[in-house]
Amino acid sequence: MDDVTTSKKYEVIKEMSKKYTVQLLCKLTGVSRAGYYKWLKRLESPSLKQVEDHKIKKLIVKCHTKLKGIYGYRRVHIWLKSMHNLQINHKRVQRLMGELGIKAIIRRKRPYYGKKEAYVISGNHLNRDFQASEPNKKWVTDITYLIFNGQKLYLSAIKDLYNNEIIAYKIGRRNDLKLVMDTIKKARKKRSVKGIMLHSDQGFQYTSKQYNKLLNKYKMKSSMSRKGNCWDNACMENFFSHFKAECFHLTSFRTSEEVKNAVHKYILFYNHQRFQKKLNNLSPYKYRAQAA
Secondary structure (H helix, E strand, O other), X not given: OOHHHHHHHHHHHHHHOOOOOXXXXXXXXXXXXXXXXXXXHXXXXXXXXXXXXXXXXXXXXXXXXXXXXXXXXXXXXXXXHHHHOXXXXXXXXXXXXXXXXXXXXXXXXXXXXXXXXXXXXXXXXOOOOOOXXXXXXXXXXXXXXXXXXXXXXXXXXXXXXXXXXXXXEEEEOOOOHHHHHHHHHHHHHHOOOOOOEEEEOOOOOOOOHHHHHHHHHOOOEEEEOOOOOHHHHHHHHHHHHHHHHHOHHHOOOOOHHHHHHHHHHHHHHHHHOOOEHHHOOEOXXXXXXXXX
């Protein structure tokens, strides 16, 4: 029996001892009276370590509540160090979260749907090389749907593989070519796009003549996943998965404006505050700023 389970039993015995004898409760829960009384003594006269654990638990609950439970023990550990300068072992954070019964939200896997027949196809130049040595060399893009209150919106986004930063995004009611084109045009207003490789799947928007004509006009290089192979663009799917688990599925949205505001706030949080292990536990923005 682990320490967490035993402690919970002791807590139940302490509460129920107002009505029943300790001897009976210990027998029913399968713990010793001696162990219970030792636990009770430690509770009444806590050690310095227990006092520290109690303070850390309060901060863990604060982090869990503020960020709606999206952080597991590793990111909570980084949060405690970054926000409160706590120099503690990550295993201690894991243990305390276990005692609190706190776990990170499990992300749902996005189902894959087959793509339509391509019209203009580019080669898979990215070839699952999801690393970039500097900004604005390799971008990836995709579209996901957002269903809420009997309605549906589509989110198109572009991500830089150098630091996983979301460069640009657009939201529309139609999953069409205009949505994709507007996303690229928005990205171009923020960055110089000449020479950038832009990787996508073989969705009908990306295989259209107009899309490829726009990339040629901006002197961008097109790259596409192999047909029916979702892993070739897994890095973009990963962002959408995080967004839905850490934001979209946590709220019941009534209007499209609420959804748009939530997307905006999450992407701002993702770019500027969300720690990433790949980026030396920095946010995308801080990682790029530090390198610069």
